[in-house]
Amino acid sequence: MTLSSHLSDSLISTLPGASYTDPALFAREQEHIFEAMWVCAVRAGDLDRPGAYRTVDVGRESVLITRARDRSVRAFFNVCRHRGARLCAEEAGEVRRAFQCPYHAWTYDLTGKLLAAPNLTRMPDVGRTEYGLTGVATREWLGYVWVCVAEEPPPFEEVTQDVVARLGDTESIEHYGIDHLALGKRIRYDVRANWKLIVENFMECYHCATIHPELTDVLPEFADGYAAQYYVGHGAAFGDGVKGFTVDGSEGLDRIPGISQERDRRYYAITVRPQVFLNLVPDHVILHRLYPVAVDRTVVECDWLYLPYVVESGRDISRSVELFDRVNRQDFEACERCQPAMSSRMYARGGVLVPSEHHIGEFHGWIQQRLGKREVGRSVSPGAPSGG
Template sequence: VGRTEYGLAPVATREWLGYVWVCLAENPPSFEEDVIGDVVARLGDAEAIEHYDIASLSVGKRFVYDVKANWKLIIENFMECYHCATIHPELTEVLPEFADGFAAQYYVGHGAEFGEAVKGFTVDGSEGLDRIPGVAEDQDRRYYAITVRPQVFINLVPDHVIFHRMYPVAVDRTVVECDWLYLPHVVDSDKDVSRSVELFHRVNQQDFEACERTQPGMSSRMYAKGGVLVPSEHHIGAFHDWVNERLGTRRQQAGRPLSPGGPSDGRSPPRP
């Protein structure tokens, strides 16, 4: 009786990309449609991410960030790149097209190309680590950013993968756990990954500071519409619609009212 009435509650789980994805919803949505579907929508097909064989990679570095901002601000920031030229000098040196303000997620299947003189995805553009064998020729020297709603970012480059997980702990605070994944022999041989890690560590710090500076305005009682979406932000608009659908609200044409909380209908997709 005790085990039946007071035992652990069952939850839906799925192992993918080397992580365990958990969904607490009583009726979990389709993993293929909601999670893998986000990857397909970004890359064009599911096979593209398999080239990186993420499940076989090892953690070379992990940072945990305590961000004083709502999780939706972090997602919006990750999706747009108007800010890139002004706060990401190291990133735009490696990915020159980001200086023009277009995020890599704007085009389906597009990966931002490394600069001509750049040798690797490192803080100074120097040589990276050993390339992941399965990476296709058309994926080489390119960076792909993927948002898996609600709280996962996947960043793909030829020699490593950067994997973010966000854990909202308050309406104005989010803990972000970020892994840098490399080929096992790179980690086991204790190769120096610091220049590789430092690039996106700086990007994270710069982004999270920007989000924290935005949060006070979002916390205001006057906050309602939040701004106007232009056509080049269609992917951000889709995220707003996704949130509002789960909140049971509708995005106004003049702006995008978002609750400072999160999805509350019990249908949020799995997260690792």
């Protein structure tokens, strides 16, 4: 795939259009990215008692995640060991003590062990653990359960390195105590766009002045489109008259106690590859999880997290939620505007990135590398920051 060789010095190439439309390439991304890396699957608090479960698509696999009686989190391939029926078809639910396959009633306990099956006593050679559910690696971080379906999961540092690249360390994120925050609001967006368009959009702020009037009112530095150029550890400052990170700049909620004066009134955005966006502000944290469903469709689940007593007391978080909900809708509309053009003959060789977007070239290089291809564009420094 040849990209334009006559670019002005200010411009570098994007990926070619087919990267966003080719189902075969999407399958390779599923295999080499989502099925090979750690992905953020569920909020640990959504599994609030033993037997509560969620099913999540990780690449082309369905993963069943539950909490065992000892309160540990367990994840399994959502595939019956007998003849492969999907064990749980629902996205969320609760069982008392076991998962029973609806086909021939093989029954597994919350640790995945085979508990019972019709005529099992007549098959004494069938090992209960050997024919139990196949486990999937799990880690808890930031109050979320991360899973990896690879046979040999990579070190978890693959996840944290993007946070270090953006903030300079992992301690800075610990100050937000994200694992102790409570879910104030969750919105699911069904976006008719390739997942990479959504990541690329999140990584740049060149579009902020055009499509995010509310965001640029709160964060005036975003109005010049160069927010993505900020150095490691920089957070965008709230505007002078802005009281909080809300849709109208009015007062926000109570500040998270670990936030220092220096981090107060600042906004940090982090892209955690391959499928998480984090936004940190003094009184809440917004975490997006991307689930690529098809080459041209991505489900985005966005959580707004606040101090538990703020949520429990029923305080009005609507102005706070509305700011980023609007930003999300503005962003996803832009991505959906691009998706149809990805298959245009005109876009076969892709488009271009201006200097404030050049760090997206690093993301493209990383994609190519994961897929075992040579890198495209010119090399730019890693640790790409994010805009809005």
